[in-house]
Amino acid sequence: MSSATHSSSTSSSSSSSSSSSLDYESIPVTALNYGVRKKLALYLNPTNTVAADWTDIAEKMEFTYLEIKNYEKRENPTQKLLEDWQTRVEATVSRLLGFLEQADRKDIISDLKPLIDDDCRKYLERQKELPVQVPEVDSRHQDRSITINDGQTPETFDAFICYCHSDFQFVHEMIRQLEQTDYNLKLCVFDRDVLPGTCVWTITSELIERRCKRMVVVISDDYLDSDACDFQTKFALSLCPGARTKRLIPVVYKAMKRQFPSILRFLTVCDYTRPCTQSWFWVRLAKALSQP
Incomplete structure (x- = not known):
């Protein structure tokens, strides 16, 4: 684990502890729906501001220089960045909040927190309906x-x-x-x-x-x-x-x-x-x- 990834986990812990009882580390970033992603893009896509943009987040996510240059050709680079990053095992809401915190974009966290929490709660509600014993869908149980x-x-x-x-x-x-x-x-x-x-x-x-x-x-x-x-x-x-x-x-x-x-x-x-x-x-x- 890189220092960037480690520090994102540490910094996101403070975000998690200051929230309700949501465990962001256990919630994948795929739980975040269109509304949150659209607002993230509105904040991070512009590159002519003094604040950190999507390229800073991409570096913290450990995308390569060539990958980032290719994202620059996209109309909505933040959207593509999230779509690619969310396929990784470590892509949790906690890590994303940690990257934003490291980039000193607490303004984004503050604005989107209610939407993020709402998406996370909906995700957890859906998870409750999933079976407790995952082996039920294992190939060893296909005789049912x-x-x-x-x-x-x-x-x-x-x-x-x-x-x-x-x-x-x-x-x-x-x-x-x-x-x-x-x-x-x-x-x-x-x-x-x-x-x-x-x-x-x-x-x-x-x-x-x-x-x-x-x-x-x-x-x-x-x-x-x-x-x-x-x-x-x-x-x-x-x-x-x-x-x-x-x-x-x-x-x-x-x-x-x-x-x-x-x-x-x-x-x-x-x-x-x-x-x-x-x-x-x-x-x-x-x-x-x-x-x-």
Whole structure:
């Protein structure tokens, strides 16, 4: 551990102790949602001020000179910085607060503290719904049936479909276009394929991590308000960082009023909203799901 990392942990301890009972060290930075990230960018992106900016934070996160120079080409370097850093094991809220404190940006901490605490509490509430015994999803326990066609061997799928219930009509169309055609793909649709009475978080983890080759995320305004969709997406992104771009495919099927989630912006989107691209939309998606 470098001195910078060590000192960030030390300095963030004072931030944690001055807060309520939140243990920032145990909360990953992925718990911070769009509102906090947008405000961080508003503070850190400008480089013509006397205050420390995103480049100072990047150095404390131990990004290389070349990496930082590449981030300079980005319209929103703070956003990209957080997206890359959050794949590391040490990327906790505590470390981020520590870096800000070291950079003498206590103004940011003071302004964003209520939003950060709110996101952290929501994250902890979701964690309470997760199973206490993680081995429940271990491969040694795959003899338990969780989908309607599980037999002696666990059922596997080409893709897990992450969607909110208000978008289920489009999921039906996805089933028709991808399963009931020559593509003959096998999709895991929670409401159709998963046995009732099972723990949602446990089964989601099992399906995304072990039984499905890909994950299709149906993005909509309602998706952004769904805790279940938020958990499923972040779980998929937390898997092997080198493989995540191959595993997760965002789909937009109707116009959105809200901004596209920043955590997915580094992925190529399959867009159904433009009439000029609809003719090859299903071909493109099916090809991506058919890859080994």
